[in-house]
Amino acid sequence: MIGVMLGEAWHAMAANRMRTFLTMLGMVIGVGAVILMMAIGQGVQYSINQSIASMGSNLFLVVSGSTTSGGVRLGGGAAPTLTVGDAEAIAELPNIAAAAPVASGSAQVIYGPNNWSTGISGVTPDYLEVANWELADGYWMSDSDVRSATRVAVLGNTVAKNLFGDESPLGKTIRIKQSPFIIIGVLAPKGQALDGRDQDDTILVPVRTAQRQLLGQQFQNAVRHIMVQAVSAEAMNQAERDMNDLLRQRHRVRAGADDDFTVRNMTAMANTAAETAKLMSLLLGAIASISLVVGGVGIMNIMLVSVTERTREIGIRMAIGARRRDILAQFLLEAISISVAGCTIGVALGVGGALLVNQLTQTPVVITFASIALGFAVATAVGVFFGYYPAHQAAGLRPIEALRYQ
Amino acid sequence: MQAGPLIRISHLKKQYETEAGPVPVLHDVTLDIQEGEFVAIMGPSGSGKSTFMNILGCLDTPTGGRYELQGHDVAKMDGDELARLRNHVIGFVFQGFNLLPRANLETNVALPLLYARVGKSERLERARKLLTQTGLGKYAKSLPNQISGGQQQRVAIARALAGKPDLILADEPTGNLDSHTSQEIMEIFTRLNAEDGITIVLVTHESDIARYAKRLVRFVDGDIVHDGGVHEEAL
Numbered sequence: 001m002i003g004v005m006l007g008e009a010w011h012a013m014a015a016n017r018m019r020t021f022l023t024m025l026g027m028v029i030g031v032g033a034v035i036l037m038m039a040i041g042q043g044v045q046y047s048i049n050q051s052i053a054s055m056g057s058n059l060f061l062v063v064s065g066s067t068t069s070g071g072v073r074l075g076g077g078a079a080p081t082l083t084v085g086d087a088e089a090i091a092e093l094p095n096i097a098a099a100a101p102v103a104s105g106s107a108q109v110i111y112g113p114n115n116w117s118t119g120i121s122g123v124t125p126d127y128l129e130v131a132n133w134e135l136a137d138g139y140w141m142s143d144s145d146v147r148s149a150t151r152v153a154v155l156g157n158t159v160a161k162n163l164f165g166d167e168s169p170l171g172k173t174i175r176i177k178q179s180p181f182i183i184i185g186v187l188a189p190k191g192q193a194l195d196g197r198d199q200d201d202t203i204l205v206p207v208r209t210a211q212r213q214l215l216g217q218q219f220q221n222a223v224r225h226i227m228v229q230a231v232s233a234e235a236m237n238q239a240e241r242d243m244n245d246l247l248r249q250r251h252r253v254r255a256g257a258d259d260d261f262t263v264r265n266m267t268a269m270a271n272t273a274a275e276t277a278k279l280m281s282l283l284l285g286a287i288a289s290i291s292l293v294v295g296g297v298g299i300m301n302i303m304l305v306s307v308t309e310r311t312r313e314i315g316i317r318m319a320i321g322a323r324r325r326d327i328l329a330q331f332l333l334e335a336i337s338i339s340v341a342g343c344t345i346g347v348a349l350g351v352g353g354a355l356l357v358n359q360l361t362q363t364p365v366v367i368t369f370a371s372i373a374l375g376f377a378v379a380t381a382v383g384v385f386f387g388y389y390p391a392h393q394a395a396g397l398r399p400i401e402a403l404r405y406q
Numbered sequence: 407m408q409a410g411p412l413i414r415i416s417h418l419k420k421q422y423e424t425e426a427g428p429v430p431v432l433h434d435v436t437l438d439i440q441e442g443e444f445v446a447i448m449g450p451s452g453s454g455k456s457t458f459m460n461i462l463g464c465l466d467t468p469t470g471g472r473y474e475l476q477g478h479d480v481a482k483m484d485g486d487e488l489a490r491l492r493n494h495v496i497g498f499v500f501q502g503f504n505l506l507p508r509a510n511l512e513t514n515v516a517l518p519l520l521y522a523r524v525g526k527s528e529r530l531e532r533a534r535k536l537l538t539q540t541g542l543g544k545y546a547k548s549l550p551n552q553i554s555g556g557q558q559q560r561v562a563i564a565r566a567l568a569g570k571p572d573l574i575l576a577d578e579p580t581g582n583l584d585s586h587t588s589q590e591i592m593e594i595f596t597r598l599n600a601e602d603g604i605t606i607v608l609v610t611h612e613s614d615i616a617r618y619a620k621r622l623v624r625f626v627d628g629d630i631v632h633d634g635g636v637h638e639e640a641l
Contacts, residue, residue, distance in 0.1 A: 318492070324489075
């Protein structure tokens, strides 16, 4: 029965090729748009989640605050008020898992004929875990490297590639600002940060080495920022308050005066970014869905025309024994056929379009089976929803009136 | 089969509601048709004969009176039961053939069997057999507009027979055909009536066609004015 009705639906569609094509086009565009938009939206979500996962969890970033110099207020991070000592004190707090001071700057690094400008971060052994990083090769710096300010370096993936190509950098000596450094390790690649910066374009050296030999800061022992990891997500609020109190005390900030540091809750920022991406993805999907509804209205319109045109045929079918539900099923199946056929083409175009966007703009796209399945489910639902009314009209005709219709 | 007439009609009334008020078409029609009869219904245009046929075929409903088919009151049946009657008990033959233009002949003939939920292979087999019996076997895959009017009407008869009906209702079956083809069609009806015992009721306004029947009913202005033999004076 279904087979025959599908055949009849096919005949009816084939009898009016242009009209069927145009009706289908609405669905093609609708489904194509939904698939494409979802692929792009989910791609953005995917890359943001990747960045967040690479960032480490329950993370604070403590940066030094602004300073006023001769009436000129400099921005955050300008005053070198944070020290390795601050980081060590923070690490002693109850809700803190670890605190990693980072002294950073940039420098030209040279290996043989190659040279490369990159960021240099002076860090402590805790950094690796707090920053959620792993070593790809070699070993990590030790406490004694920091204490005795040895000239060892761990390379980020991008730096290693640019200076050494396929060669293994381990044990080789590079020069940073004329000082030789022995490479003891290479970091695993981490990819882009939330702001799009390449996190792998960096060299890590012991913090004291950086302070004394590379960065030439005016204040001994100052660091750019401190990365702090709380023991758990629930402990983050308490940890933030404790840190504020501790740093105000250590920096001798008088009651009522502004902090000379800023504590940023990175996890909250990451969550905001993830939420934003999700919302954007949803919004794109919603806008695309509107075109799907418009496509559905097109199907409904053409099915109503079709029912009117074929009133006499409906009468004949009723006269030879078709029941109301036979007529209903026939027209419903025809609407669903148009809808699903349009959907199939739409999925193909949507997937093709997403891959094209990926090729042209390097934007990540994610095409999931779920979004394709959803496309088909929605298309069928649209076919049923918008096909039902015309089919119901057809089935509700009185046989004698349908037969007399000219 | 139950005792009693195939069709029993008593005090049947039909009026159409128009803006100018109700227009009566059938006043008070009482009529029995026994199984195996061959009845011709005649009458001028607007005499109510077509309306009467449509009510007989369960396509239209009367506004008054009672219609029993095979002993069952048609007014008490729901849509599905009426559809079943049109499928199994009644076979229609129309003046305009009313074949589905996009379907080939065997599909057209098999259509009632589709609605009777007969399986595909049996459906097509029976359809081809019926087409072969009417001499159109070789056109099974043709479309209706590829054959002549007389051939189309034979296909329509084959379709009416597909559901193995007890009753064939033919509304001006030869109205669109030339006299020679009309004779061929009438010979088919005569054979179905004589050999297969199928009850035939046909509407016509041609005396030549009515002569094939065994009983003549003449309508004038919504009333039966003659019911009996096919005499020359009645035609």
